[in-house]
Amino acid sequence: MKPPFSKILIANRGEIAVRVMKTAKKLGVSTVAVYSDADAKSLHVFLADEAVHIGPPAAAESYLKADKIIEAALATGAEAIHPGYGFLSENPDFVEAVEAAGLTFIGPSAKAIRAMGLKDAAKDLMLEAGVPVVPGYQGSNQDPDFLAAEADKIGYPVLIKARAGGGGKGMRKVDTPADFLEGLASAQREGKNAFGDAHVLIEKFITSPRHIEVQVFGDNHGNVVHLFERDCSLQRRHQKVIEEAPAPGMTDEVRAAITSAAVTAAKAISYSGAGTIEFIVDGSGPLRPDGFWFMEMNTRLQVEHPVTEAITGVDLVEWQLNIAAGAMLPLRQQDLSINGHAFEARLYAEDPTTGFLPATGILHHLSFDASARNDTGVRTGDEITPWYDPMIAKVITHANTRNAALAGLITALQGTHVAGTATNARFLADLASHKDFKAGQFDTGLIERDLDSLTCAIPPSIAHVVFAGIAALGIDPAAQTNGWRLWGAAQHRLKLVSNDDVIDATMTLHADKRISLAIGDDSITLLDVAIDGTQITARVGDMNASINAQVIVSQLNEKRLISVLTGGVSHDLYSLDPRSGSADSTAHANAVTAPMTGVIIQLTAAVGTHVQEGDKLGVMEAMKMETALVAPRDGVIAEVFCAVGETVEGGATLILFQEDAE
Numbered sequence: 001m002k003p004p005f006s007k008i009l010i011a012n013r014g015e016i017a018v019r020v021m022k023t024a025k026k027l028g029v030s031t032v033a034v035y036s037d038a039d040a041k042s043l044h045v046f047l048a049d050e051a052v053h054i055g056p057p058a059a060a061e062s063y064l065k066a067d068k069i070i071e072a073a074l075a076t077g078a079e080a081i082h083p084g085y086g087f088l089s090e091n092p093d094f095v096e097a098v099e100a101a102g103l104t105f106i107g108p109s110a111k112a113i114r115a116m117g118l119k120d121a122a123k124d125l126m127l128e129a130g131v132p133v134v135p136g137y138q139g140s141n142q143d144p145d146f147l148a149a150e151a152d153k154i155g156y157p158v159l160i161k162a163r164a165g166g167g168g169k170g171m172r173k174v175d176t177p178a179d180f181l182e183g184l185a186s187a188q189r190e191g192k193n194a195f196g197d198a199h200v201l202i203e204k205f206i207t208s209p210r211h212i213e214v215q216v217f218g219d220n221h222g223n224v225v226h227l228f229e230r231d232c233s234l235q236r237r238h239q240k241v242i243e244e245a246p247a248p249g250m251t252d253e254v255r256a257a258i259t260s261a262a263v264t265a266a267k268a269i270s271y272s273g274a275g276t277i278e279f280i281v282d283g284s285g286p287l288r289p290d291g292f293w294f295m296e297m298n299t300r301l302q303v304e305h306p307v308t309e310a311i312t313g314v315d316l317v318e319w320q321l322n323i324a325a326g327a328m329l330p331l332r333q334q335d336l337s338i339n340g341h342a343f344e345a346r347l348y349a350e351d352p353t354t355g356f357l358p359a360t361g362i363l364h365h366l367s368f369d370a371s372a373r374n375d376t377g378v379r380t381g382d383e384i385t386p387w388y389d390p391m392i393a394k395v396i397t398h399a400n401t402r403n404a405a406l407a408g409l410i411t412a413l414q415g416t417h418v419a420g421t422a423t424n425a426r427f428l429a430d431l432a433s434h435k436d437f438k439a440g441q442f443d444t445g446l447i448e449r450d451l452d453s454l455t456c457a458i459p460p461s462i463a464h465v466v467f468a469g470i471a472a473l474g475i476d477p478a479a480q481t482n483g484w485r486l487w488g489a490a491q492h493r494l495k496l497v498s499n500d501d502v503i504d505a506t507m508t509l510h511a512d513k514r515i516s517l518a519i520g521d522d523s524i525t526l527l528d529v530a531i532d533g534t535q536i537t538a539r540v541g542d543m544n545a546s547i548n549a550q551v552i553v554s555q556l557n558e559k560r561l562i563s564v565l566t567g568g569v570s571h572d573l574y575s576l577d578p579r580s581g582s583a584d585s586t587a588h589a590n591a592v593t594a595p596m597t598g599v600i601i602q603l604t605a606a607v608g609t610h611v612q613e614g615d616k617l618g619v620m621e622a623m624k625m626e627t628a629l630v631a632p633r634d635g636v637i638a639e640v641f642c643a644v645g646e647t648v649e650g651g652a653t654l655i656l657f658q659e660d661a662e
């Protein structure tokens, strides 16, 4: 088949840029990436056939610069622009500028975007088309007392929404008339600050609300189909966390009603391309054909589109490209059906234990469970910067039944390993295991209600610590030809920091290759320790259980970070010199010891030379990491016990200082 375009430009970054390129490649369409300074080495740039630099990291100066992006498309000979989601995707002025430049916008018309752009006008339009909307006031009178009177008429609780709002911003729930004016002022402030528009509407707050949305698709020949619904009720602060398709508890009758309302909505604006009609649904009991109301339309591809792809077998980006090139919808409504059940979880660099503070950092390790579809824009070694949305990946599972797809999601999340930054992986796995969610009984308030139990920090277990210890000391049982006692001491003190707690442990390497570790009265003994790359497996001595984890060692400035990754959790432990602050400090000051087992790859220390504290005396390599050997104090080197190329044991004395230099 002839490709819909010969070359397209993707005006986006991260996972969605990569996602669009994947389909473009499949269809034989060449791709042009655009990138900011912060993204010069990003995956989307690497995967594109061509890439054009468009500016500094700030989105306002790069990914939101319509003129630069259009210029890049013209310069590279791209015929069309795919906007992804976010950034310029719902900006009608951008669409007009793209078309004025003689290019095709892969998405709806500027007119359709405008019609749905403001929540109040969109609701009026939908009312006219006969689509049920949430009862409320969406008129032009913005007088506070008038709005308060409208809220009384609607009945409390009410939701005040900035008409230009998005992403959950500019929204305030008000429970009693006494709180109305304050809620109004703060919604207006947020609307003004975030969107430059203080205009609000008032809605009845639907109790036990569920968020169910319908994927629609139109072409430029007047055809519109729907691709069924998605349930996006698992939300935090009005933002989606886990999505699924189809919606649990959906009946044929309700599905017929909600999808036909969605198609009516799309037809009312002659919609072309991929779009989503979002409904708020009464979830206080079984779903009813009269229990859903239009909230808004998103005139683009959604983040959660993969769950629809999974259950329908349709590549939505392929449809977007073909339809933008003028093709008719490839399937009729009766040709579309639901196959099984799908989930998507949004993996973020954020810390659930600190109120979901966004995290940044270098991904020292990133690996996914191969059983799931993993849409990502980053690789091991890439950085999560503070410039953009800190989403790392979307984890998507599909199976015949909801239970099986959910079990698959939990497995996939537990097999998602990220080192170098905090993530919400364990939070997502716990959420996916929540009993009400498993039972399909939930509304948008579930996360908030159980927030404490879903976000509590789990301290590392003794098994995590022993794994970290093995890595910290660079122990590899397979490489030990001469037993464990090469350096004379079978016992090692280990000092690790987890969060702000210092863990003092003693690790013993027994002659029969058992490893035991004690922290106070608690202890663990491992047998059959095996190391394969970053994977450590072992048997626990007194139980017949085997345990395993991926252990990643990375050097962060002066500190060595050991990430023990298991079950979707990354325990980050920093290793400290065990003698720091202890009575052993004199010994420490007289010698440089090997921090772990490894190979000396560089040595500048020479007997008799005077060195200063902090001077680099050599470099060791262990677990694929380089570690500098530095002088612990000013002094004269008395002896050097190692040579370049030599393998040394963790703890071994490598360089000795003269006593008199104390």
Ligand code: ADP
Residues within 6 Å of the ligand: 134, 159, 165, 166, 167, 168, 169, 171, 203, 204, 205, 206, 207, 209, 211, 235, 238, 278, 280, 295, 296, 444
């Ligand atoms: P945004 O454009 O900021 O995403 P939406 O209008 O799509 O805002 O609403 C976001 C979320 O807020 C919904 O998914 C739902 O959880 C909640 N919400 C919106 N309207 C109502 C309502 N009338 N009653 C209860 N919850 C609502």
